[in-house]
Amino acid sequence: MRKNDIFFYLSRFFIVILISITFITIISFVILKPKPIAKENDIKPNKFDMKPNNVIFNNDKKNIKIKIYISAKKMVEEMDLEEYIKGVISAEMPAEFHIEALKAQAVAARTYAIAHMESEGGQRCSNVSEADLCNTTHCQVFMHKDERMKEWPESKRAEYWNKIEEAVKDTKYEVITYNGKMIKEPYYFAVSSGKTENVQEVFSESVPYLKSVESPGEENAQKYKTSVSYSYSSLTNIINSYYAKSISSPSALKSSIKIKSRTEAGGVKEIQLGKTTISGTKFRSMLGLNSTNFSITFNKNSVEIVCKGYGHGVGMSQWGANAMAKNNKNYKEILGHYYQETKVEKYN
Template structure:
């Protein structure tokens, strides 16, 4: 007896569906000992399942740290790893490579430990009693609810799990130099191809904060920037800080001179009439993105073009991401940007 065509199609559909379910199940659980997990070998863990763990005494959260929350004007005590998760969420784009996020997690944790007295550190200077604050005065921190609001609804779980993964996989790890937790694990957004010596920027000769190459950051949104202003505004900004420069509209072109540059290419000293100041100070006066700048005097305005964004000392966040894209792991990234350090699991 022949089977009607519509029944044949029905049975074929069932067969295909069953086969798909069996194959998918095998992929998820593995095809046998030694075969590995096919899907997990391809898809990152933060896409496979929720990693929104609770950091506490039983789950690598200890110790606790006191954080001053500026908008609430109060001190909140939280587990260290929870704090680190909030710093990573605030400080770097979540779209970065996971190894770059791990590097940021270790740097953030190191900063926190360096401000905790039980680890030989000192609280940040304030009258709040907190170890750290949640602004750039320390390092930026945001809580989960506030960060989720900034992400597309369809990406929130994936993104939060990715950050959690970076923190969890580096739990308790910190940067150590000569047997001590480093007290200045500085980082910034974008370099101009090379980081700065701490001595050149902050007059502090930290042995682990030396100038290093940092290529591959050209894709960063603030890699290049330009500030334009009228001659009057330019002179006004200078005179607001230094009244004896004798700079005027008649002589301004001849009274501004870049005297020297650091090995990174950033401006070390610049002459403003009778006064010579640091490139760091000039950056502050003019509101520039970096000290790696050039000045051009146009017919109707002064044009200052910058390369990079931030103070330039320590780890470049976009440089870290470039290294991660090249296959470097977070330890290689950290030991590149922080000279002579070790990554140690704290007890």
């Protein structure tokens, strides 16, 4: 064998050995590759984190917290937005109402809440600077679950709270939008007189989705029609305490009071008190009347004021929403009726 042949065969032998070693190394790495030690931040959570009597969905879009001023405690409480909405529904709307009416209330209340949350770019409660909202009628009435359930019949507590939880769950993160943006004034009230008010005639502001609409089926509602009586002297004194010397004497009361104009829905727009003319809204506030849709009757010994409806009359009527729900309208249809040309969409 020649010398060149020996080198040729030796080189081929070493090449085969190197290829075999490389192949074995790769196979061993793939099969026996050790798993790295996971760092705490590298561990991905499961879809659900299980805790006693609680399931947390980690795929929620947001975990929104809201700050509420609890007037009785004189302190601010931070809570989950959806839990807050449950407390608003339970305080603002009768739990025996139809589930679709409760859903409509949930969406309206959530929209109002987010519109006032500083963390979401909203404007906080004007009465309490350190909270997003207060728990009174100045913002939205809120009650904790235990507090609310004490006021319900014991036999109905579980049923009522389950309905409220269902209404919130089925509308989670949903808000009212107009032209693709969340609305800022989702006003609502208790009972209409058969028609809601145009916002311009009540609050002197122009909001395109708050127009006067029909709201039938509320005749059997609580406080649909109420009346209050005053003596001539007591009513004269009340008026003069706000507007000095507007009424010269009790005997001049009848000739001094005149309703000058009404809104499209029938509410008093302007009322004359002697030489002073004020809005129906101011007159209602002055006497603590249930609504601005009132009439005045001068009897021999008393003055009777009869009101239709309960509340400011703008936006969604709660009793009207319940009437619509009973007529097979769903919550989106209810909201679309009372807030004209709006949609219900998920909050981003």
